[in-house]
Amino acid sequence: MSRDTLSRAEPVTPKQRAPQRRQRRASRTEARNRRAAAGFVLPFLALFGLCFIAPIVYAVHQSLYKTERTGPLGLGGREHEAFAGLANYAHALSDDRFLTGFGRVLLFGAVQIPLMIVLATTLALLLESAGARGITFFRSAFFLPYGVPGVIASILWGFLYVPGISPLVKIADSIGWDVDFLSRGTVLWSIANIVTWQFTGYNMLVLIAQLKAVPGELYEAARIDGATAWQVARHIKLPLIRPALVLTCVFSIIGTLQLFAEPMVLRPLASSIDSGFTPNLHAYSEAFVGNNQHVAAAEAVLLALVACVLSFGFLRLVGGRAKERG
Amino acid sequence: MTSNPMHRRTVLGGAAALAAGFALAGCGDSGDSDGDAPRERKKGQKINLTFWSWVPGIDKPVDLWNRQNPEVQVKVEKVSAVNGEQYAKMHAAIKAGNPPDLGQIEFPVIPSFLLDNGLLDLAPLGAARHKDKFFGWQWQQSVFGKGIYAVPQASGPMGLFIRQDLFDKWGVQVPGTWDDYEAAARAIRKKGAWIETFAPTNGNRFSGLAWQAGAKWYGTHGDTWIVNIDDEPTRKVADYWESLVKQKLVKTIPDRQNAWYKDLQTGAIPAWVGASWGDALLVGNAPGTKGKWRAAPLPQWKAGGKVFANWGGSTTAVFAKASYPKDALDFAVWLNTDPRSIALLIDGGYGFPSAKKGYATTDLDVDKDFFGGQAYSKIFADAGAHVDTSWQWGPGVDTLYQRLGDAFTDALADGSSFRSVLKKVQGQTLADLKGKGLKVESGG
Numbered sequence: 001m002s003r004d005t006l007s008r009a010e011p012v013t014p015k016q017r018a019p020q021r022r023q024r025r026a027s028r029t030e031a032r033n034r035r036a037a038a039g040f041v042l043p044f045l046a047l048f049g050l051c052f053i054a055p056i057v058y059a060v061h062q063s064l065y066k067t068e069r070t071g072p073l074g075l076g077g078r079e080h081e082a083f084a085g086l087a088n089y090a091h092a093l094s095d096d097r098f099l100t101g102f103g104r105v106l107l108f109g110a111v112q113i114p115l116m117i118v119l120a121t122t123l124a125l126l127l128e129s130a131g132a133r134g135i136t137f138f139r140s141a142f143f144l145p146y147g148v149p150g151v152i153a154s155i156l157w158g159f160l161y162v163p164g165i166s167p168l169v170k171i172a173d174s175i176g177w178d179v180d181f182l183s184r185g186t187v188l189w190s191i192a193n194i195v196t197w198q199f200t201g202y203n204m205l206v207l208i209a210q211l212k213a214v215p216g217e218l219y220e221a222a223r224i225d226g227a228t229a230w231q232v233a234r235h236i237k238l239p240l241i242r243p244a245l246v247l248t249c250v251f252s253i254i255g256t257l258q259l260f261a262e263p264m265v266l267r268p269l270a271s272s273i274d275s276g277f278t279p280n281l282h283a284y285s286e287a288f289v290g291n292n293q294h295v296a297a298a299e300a301v302l303l304a305l306v307a308c309v310l311s312f313g314f315l316r317l318v319g320g321r322a323k324e325r326g
Numbered sequence: 327m328t329s330n331p332m333h334r335r336t337v338l339g340g341a342a343a344l345a346a347g348f349a350l351a352g353c354g355d356s357g358d359s360d361g362d363a364p365r366e367r368k369k370g371q372k373i374n375l376t377f378w379s380w381v382p383g384i385d386k387p388v389d390l391w392n393r394q395n396p397e398v399q400v401k402v403e404k405v406s407a408v409n410g411e412q413y414a415k416m417h418a419a420i421k422a423g424n425p426p427d428l429g430q431i432e433f434p435v436i437p438s439f440l441l442d443n444g445l446l447d448l449a450p451l452g453a454a455r456h457k458d459k460f461f462g463w464q465w466q467q468s469v470f471g472k473g474i475y476a477v478p479q480a481s482g483p484m485g486l487f488i489r490q491d492l493f494d495k496w497g498v499q500v501p502g503t504w505d506d507y508e509a510a511a512r513a514i515r516k517k518g519a520w521i522e523t524f525a526p527t528n529g530n531r532f533s534g535l536a537w538q539a540g541a542k543w544y545g546t547h548g549d550t551w552i553v554n555i556d557d558e559p560t561r562k563v564a565d566y567w568e569s570l571v572k573q574k575l576v577k578t579i580p581d582r583q584n585a586w587y588k589d590l591q592t593g594a595i596p597a598w599v600g601a602s603w604g605d606a607l608l609v610g611n612a613p614g615t616k617g618k619w620r621a622a623p624l625p626q627w628k629a630g631g632k633v634f635a636n637w638g639g640s641t642t643a644v645f646a647k648a649s650y651p652k653d654a655l656d657f658a659v660w661l662n663t664d665p666r667s668i669a670l671l672i673d674g675g676y677g678f679p680s681a682k683k684g685y686a687t688t689d690l691d692v693d694k695d696f697f698g699g700q701a702y703s704k705i706f707a708d709a710g711a712h713v714d715t716s717w718q719w720g721p722g723v724d725t726l727y728q729r730l731g732d733a734f735t736d737a738l739a740d741g742s743s744f745r746s747v748l749k750k751v752q753g754q755t756l757a758d759l760k761g762k763g764l765k766v767e768s769g770g
Contacts, residue, residue, distance in 0.1 A: 067763060073549050074721070074764040075440040075470055091761070097732065163579075164588035184739045268409070271526045271580045272739070274732040288414035290725040291438065292761065293421075 056304075062297035063088050088298035097276030098299060102306065104188060105278050109256040112192040117248060119196070120203035124241075125233050127204075128211045139208070142201035150198065154265035157194045162269055182270035191262045199255070203248040210244035211237060246318050250311050257307045260284065279303045367398075367650050375400045375654055378416065379430035380407035381640075383674020387667035391657060398653045400428070410724055413438070416645075420444040425645040427654045432640040433467040434533075436475055437544075437721040439643070441762060446644040447473040451655050459663050463715030464680040468641055475643060477658040480677030482601035482638030483709035484534050487608060489596035490620040490698065492519070500622045504566060507625045511575040514596065521597050523577040523586060524567050526734035529727030531581075531599065531637055535567075536560040537717050538635035539627060544720030545769060551720055551759060554769030556745075556752040562627075564744035571738070578738050587611040599624065601637040602706035605693045606675040617695065621702035623709060634709035636717075639677060678706055722758050729754050 066084035092098055123142055127135050145153065161181035163169045172179045181190045214237065222232050260280040267273045275289070276282035279299065287296035367373055377388065377400050385402050392399050403426065405412040413435055419425040420442045431439060439445050453474045457465050460478050468476035488500060493510075496517045501507035511521040525531070533543065539559035545552040570576045577595065579585050589595035590612040598604065608619060624634055642658040644651055661667050665684035672679070672689055679685055690703035733747040752768065759766040 069441065069763040073471070073546055073551060074762070075437070075443075075473075079441075079443065079763075159584070162583075162585045162588075164585045164592075164594075184735075268527075268580060268583045269585065271578065271731070271735050274735050275728045276732070285728060288417075289410060289728050290722065290758065291417050291442070295761075 059297045059300055062294055063301050066294050084294065088295050089302065091295055092299045092302060095276070095282075097274065098279060098282045101276045101279045101282050105256055105259055108188055108192060108259065109253060111189075112195060113249060113252045113256060115192075116196045116200050116252065117203060117245065120200045120248065121207055121238075121241075121245070123200065123204045124207035124211060125237060128208060128237070129229060129233075131229075139205070143205050144201065145198045146202040148198065150261040151265055153194055153198050154262045157190070157197075158266055158269050161190055161266070182266070182272060184272040187266070187270050187272045191259070191266065194262050195256075195259075199252070203252070206248050207241055207244050210241040214240050246315065249318075250314060253310050253314060254307050257303060257310070279306075365649055367653055370397065372397050372399070373650050373653065375428060375648070375650065375657065376426035377402050377428040377430075377642075377657075378405045378412065378426045379403075380405050380412055381430060381671070381674060381676045383670065384430075384676070386670040386674065387661055387664075390666060390670065391660060395657075398650075398657065400657055405430075413724065416444070417442060420645070420647075423647065425647055427645060427648040427650070428658060429643050429645060430479075430640055431476060431643045432638065433464075433478075433481075433636075434530075434719045434723040436468050436641065436643070437470065437719055438724060440470060440473075440475060441721050441764075444646055445475040446646045446648055446651055446654075447475060448477075448644060448651075448655055449474045451652055453477070453655060453659075456659050456663075459659075459682060460680045461682060461710070463713060463717075464639065466715065467639070467719070468643070476641035477643075477655070477662055478639070478641050478680035479662045480603075480639055480671075480680055481636055481710060481713075482603050482677055483706045483713060484538070484599065484601045484624045484635050484637050485604075485705050485709055486622045486624055487598045487600050487604055488620055488622060489593060489615065489618050491618040492593050492596040500620075501625045502623075503629050503631075504625045504627055508566075508570065508575065510597075511570060512573075515575050519594050519596055520577045520589075521575065522595060522599065523579050523581055523589075524571055525581040525586075526578060526738055527580050527731035528582075529730035532563070532730060532734075533727075534601070534635045534637035535563045535599070537714060538624065538633055539563045540633075540714065542717065542769075543726075544718050546718075547767070550765040550767050552767055552769040553720065553752065553755050553759065555726075555755060556748040557769065560748055561745055564748055568744035582607070591615065602678040602690075602703070602710075603638055603675070605696065605702065609693045609696050617698045619697050620700050621697060621705045623705055632708075632712045633714060634712045636710075636713050639680075641680075678703075678710055720759075721764065722755070722762065725758050726751065726755055729758075 064084060064086075065081045066087060067079050068082045069079045126132060127139055132138075148156070160166050160168050163180065163182075166181070169179060169181070180186060218236055218240075219232060222236055227235070258280055259278040263273050263277045263281055264284070267277075275285040280303065283296045283299040283303065286292045286299060375398065379402060388400050388402050405415055412430070416425060416429055416431075416439070420439075425444065431445075436445070449472060456477070461481070464478040464481050467478060468474060486501070492498075493500060496513060498510050498513045499506065501510045507521070514521045536543065536559060539562050541554075541557050541559040541563075543553065543555050543557075543560070545554065567576070571578060577589075579589075581598075586595070590598070590608065591614055593615075598608075600607070605621075608615075626633060642661055644654040644658060648654045661671075662679075663681045663684060668679055668681060668684045669689065672685065672692065675692065678690065687703050687707045688701060690706075691697075691701055694700070694702070729751045730747070733750050734744070736742070737744060737747050756766055756768055
């Protein structure tokens with residue numbers, strides 16, 4: 001899971017001082033091993049190339065072309081693809097709605113990710129603390145929402161948000177609190193709530209897995225030194241689960257940028273969600289409503305670039321800080 | 327969506343997921359259209375045609391056809407009609423080079439399919455000889471230049487649905503004009519209910535209302551498209567609804583979703599400017615209000631006027647790659663004109679027939695009890711006969727609806743005028759069509 005465990009594995013090299021014959025045999029074995037390895041890796045590489053590399057190459061290719069039409073009114077003539085250079089990118093970047101969508105998911109990430117990670121860490125620490133009871137039950141219960149597909153989760157929460165149907169709105173009404181979960185100002189945070197509900201348990205589980213890997217002697221030593229539970233958490237557990245925290249943050253950053261299912265499902269219920277609410281939704285609308293696949297491809301590539309920059313930027317940031325400290 | 331370990335492999339972002347679709351779509355992209363030239367069926371040869379549709383109960387007339395025509399078997403494949411998904415699928419299939427033989431396509435989106443060269447021109451097959459079987463303006467919806475691109479199936483003449491019991495109880499008259507409608511809205515608001523919702527995302531209905539007011543959003547001049555969304559009639563409609571919204575006489579929730587259905591069920595919204603197909607929608611979603619609804623003509627701009635518009639309506643189109651176009655056309659004409667087929671379609675609730683003959687208007691009163699015994703289809707038949715038939719659709723209407731929805735949503739949020747919406751959408755639509763490589767001019 002973490003980088004530590006990977007770097008600990010040492011490469012096995014054939015010993016140099018063995019007699020020649022043995023060496024030859026060894027190299028034959030090595031060749032056979034290599035073939036066997038290739039046999040195992042090939043299916044993965046084939047699928048990886050077909051399902052991952054090829055679509056990306058195709059998307060980049062599509063993003064550089066445009067459709068040209070001939071014939072009266074553009075009807076009836078043959079349409080053909082023409083090289084467009086970066087015109088699609090320029091078009092995407094000059095679209096206010098697309099850029100606003102980026103701003104929206106960045107705001108979303110800046111608020112929701114820290115909140116969710118803090119919550120997940122707290123739950124993980126509580127469930128792994130010495131005095132915790134009913135651990136298995138709570139662990140499963142917190143993790144359960146992750147098993148609900150995002151679309152279903154959004155439909156469920158949709159029912160809890162829509163006025164006239166939602167018991168939450170009804171209760172709020174009865175105590176004189178006028179809430180609208182789907183208004184322009186609130187809908188982003190209603191979505192944040194769905195995402196938090198869904199993924200806190202998952203992140204919690206990743207952190208718990210890392211906590212389990214902390215050697216028991218450390219706790220023992222801390223106890224002998226008279227550390228309180230808070231001190232153990234602060235000075236032993238948190239520093240040691242750092243790799244898992246970094247991992248969950250990176251996944252969350254990428255996931256946030258790709259936000260799609262929740263706004264897509266809530267859109268018919270809330271007129272406050274427009275066709276470019278998130279960059280992914282904007283690309284979808286371009287491709288499947290406007291039938292402008294080329295522009296959509298450019299937008300998807302831009303989205304991928306931003307995800308790359310943010311993820312690696314984040315890794316760099318936390319990596320740099322670790323070095324300063326270390 | 328967030329933080330899934332799978333996403334490590336898709337670090338390069340949404341590109342992969344989106345592009346996967348394109349990759350599939352791209353396979354048959356390169357000029358293979360000449361490979362399968364249309365064929366003529368030999369006598370006695372058995373063929374299969376596929377037909378994509380979402381109309382409830384469409385399989386019944388198709389079954390009938392299949393029994394009568396053992397040599398030309400039609401297979402219905404149901405497609406989802408939520409948020410235009412069916413068209414996304416059809417466009418993708420055209421791009422991939424494997425569309426079905428026939429498809430259900432609504433009037434407004436026919437030009438979008440023509441941009442793809444997706445539909446077969448039926449004129450060379452002699453489709454014009456069927457023209458007189460249909461209402462003229464509906465036939466015209468799929469005629470562009472010399473080409474005939476679809477066979478009309480049904481239309482959606484607009485009308486007003488009201489809760490008669492509540493109108494009576496509150497002493498509100500059924501509005502005959504839009505001024506009356508505003509007065510009714512005010513009276514109903516005083517009783518704590520809202521006459522209606524102005525759904526900002528419903529560009530479809532807004533276009534119908536503009537149509538009634540005399541707007542002409544699209545036109546052609548030579549080989550140039552004329553776009554004119556920001557015209558005087560549309561401004562009149564925009565001003566009208568803006569005033570209702572600003573006076574807080576109408577809600578602004580989206581229509582045809584749970585909250586709206588709930589309002590219909592409880593009477594919190596006692597009216598709906600809808601269309602002929604709306605009967606099935608009300609029956610299905612507010613069954614508890616049975617017997618309390620009535621249909622009335624769409625309010626008029628001039629007292630005593632008889633100007634109506636259309637919302638919805640669709641066709642049976644033959645895709646450009648159909649292997650047996652002649653048989654596909656025969657089926658499309660039979661489906662929409664044969665009296666037995668029409669009877670089965672009416673049972674399924676498909677809308678208002680485009681065919682002139684083969685049924686009686688009273689046959690359409692399927693939900694008479696729901697409307698307290700009213701022969702409500704007469705209202706819509708009357709409206710259908712007075713639809714301004716010069717209205718024409720242009721390419722990219724799906725995008726136009728989305729633009730309108732986005733712009734109205736913005737306007738509701740920041741209080742800007744509805745006229746600014748029209749101005750904005752006009753500009754965007756010109757840019758969109760130019761972006762599609764079309765010659766286009768502003769009509770203003």
